[in-house]
Amino acid sequence: MLISSRIVRSSLANAPLKLSRFFTQAHTVRKEEDPIAPPPRSSEQPEQKYTHFGSKTVLKSTKQKLVGDVFSSVANRYDLMNDIMSLGIHRLWKEHFINKLDAGKRPNSTTPLHFIDVAGGSGDIAFGLLDHAESKFGDIESTMDIVDINADMLKEGEKRAMEQGKYFKDPRVRFLVSNGEVLEEIESDSKDIYTVSFGIRNFTDIQKGLNTAYRVLKPGGIFYCLEFSKIENPLMDLAYQQWAKVLPVMGSMIANDYDSYQYLVESIERFPDQETFKSMIETAGFKSAGYESLTFGVCAIHWGIKV
Ligand SMILES: COc1cc(O)cc(C/C=C(\C)CC/C=C(\C)CC/C=C(\C)CC/C=C(\C)CC/C=C(\C)CCC=C(C)C)c1O
Numbered sequence: 001m002l003i004s005s006r007i008v009r010s011s012l013a014n015a016p017l018k019l020s021r022f023f024t025q026a027h028t029v030r031k032e033e034d035p036i037a038p039p040p041r042s043s044e045q046p047e048q049k050y051t052h053f054g055s056k057t058v059l060k061s062t063k064q065k066l067v068g069d070v071f072s073s074v075a076n077r078y079d080l081m082n083d084i085m086s087l088g089i090h091r092l093w094k095e096h097f098i099n100k101l102d103a104g105k106r107p108n109s110t111t112p113l114h115f116i117d118v119a120g121g122s123g124d125i126a127f128g129l130l131d132h133a134e135s136k137f138g139d140i141e142s143t144m145d146i147v148d149i150n151a152d153m154l155k156e157g158e159k160r161a162m163e164q165g166k167y168f169k170d171p172r173v174r175f176l177v178s179n180g181e182v183l184e185e186i187e188s189d190s191k192d193i194y195t196v197s198f199g200i201r202n203f204t205d206i207q208k209g210l211n212t213a214y215r216v217l218k219p220g221g222i223f224y225c226l227e228f229s230k231i232e233n234p235l236m237d238l239a240y241q242q243w244a245k246v247l248p249v250m251g252s253m254i255a256n257d258y259d260s261y262q263y264l265v266e267s268i269e270r271f272p273d274q275e276t277f278k279s280m281i282e283t284a285g286f287k288s289a290g291y292e293s294l295t296f297g298v299c300a301i302h303w304g305i306k307v
């Protein structure tokens with residue numbers, strides 16, 4: 001069941017490249033606990049040397065490899081596990097995410113949009129955005145870069161494109177293995193829409209990822225994120241905590257991988273709450289930042305505009 005705040009949309013600017021919208025949102029949430037790092041072994045401050053990997057404290061330099069191992073391990077059962085763990089609800093979240101953005105080159109525009117879906121994995125969002133643009137606006141010109149740091153996950157996306165006979169070897173669509181914290185292949189001020197879905201939680205440096213999102217977007221471009229968040233209702237949180245205990249057991253029974261799904265649960269716990277993440281989006285320079293909580297706050301859509 002999706003609970004969403006009322007959305008007040010300004011009329012869309014006709015200019016095809018400026019998708020300016022304003023949403024209303026009002027939420028109160030808990031503050032995020034600070035991570036407890038081991039005492040520094042050198043003169044470096046702990047925050048410069050250590051970070052969290054789920055509930056563990058690890059050297060910052062090792063997190064990317066640890067996360068990479070997790071997603072290489074889950075890649076071949078990723079879609080199946082999503083349906084089982086969320087009882088299919090993740091599909092509703094993604095559908096709502098895509099419909100709410102409502103992006104696409106309008107029929108009266110001659111300029112295609114340039115999308116980038118970071119941590120795109122098996123392509124749920126990227127393909128969904130292109131399908132939406134085509135079915136609603138007849139847009140078959142806008143381009144999509146699907147970026148992921150993990151080649152195994154990206155292969156799942158390419159496999160799906162090939163099987164569905166759409167977006168495979170399509171000149172409009174690029175599959176790029178790249179780190180969302182840097183995006184060295186992506187020019188500054190080059191994208192109209194930046195999306196990231198259930199990905200930024202896994203970055204070593206979330207703020208760096210947000211700053212990079214700001215860099216690659218054009219003025220007027222939209223940052224748009226779907227990520228796990230904080231459940232605002234204590235009773236629902238209690239029920240969720242019971243459900244979350246089962247996820248690693250499911251991971252072990254179905255994917256023979258308890259640890260990756262234990263990491264999933266712990267990484268959700270570690271991610272900033274709605275207001276904290278909104279502040280981080282504003283720190284990156286975005287304006288009109290806001291969010292909408294879904295399913296009691298199990299996840300949230302955050303946005304911001306580069307002006
Ligand atoms: C390693 O990292 C990952 C690995 C992977 O394979 C996937 C992901 C990304 C994960 C997803 C897209 C979905 C993961 C699903 C969950 C974390 C579970 C989400 C939980 C729910 C939808 C149920 C929430 C339950 C409550 C709020 C309790 C109250 C609700 C009710 C009683 C009514 C509905 C109840 C249920 C639906 C159980 C990955 O990062």
Ligand SMILES: C[S@@+](CC[C@H](N)C(=O)[O-])C[C@H]1O[C@@H](n2cnc3c(N)ncnc32)[C@H](O)[C@@H]1O
Nearest residue numbers: 071119120121148149150153179180197199202
């Ligand atoms: C849970 S999957 C999400 C996939 C897809 N966006 C979706 O909504 O189903 C998380 C993805 O983030 C990717 N990822 C993790 N850290 C990343 C980084 N620093 N840069 C780019 N992708 C990253 C992983 O490889 C994985 O494919």
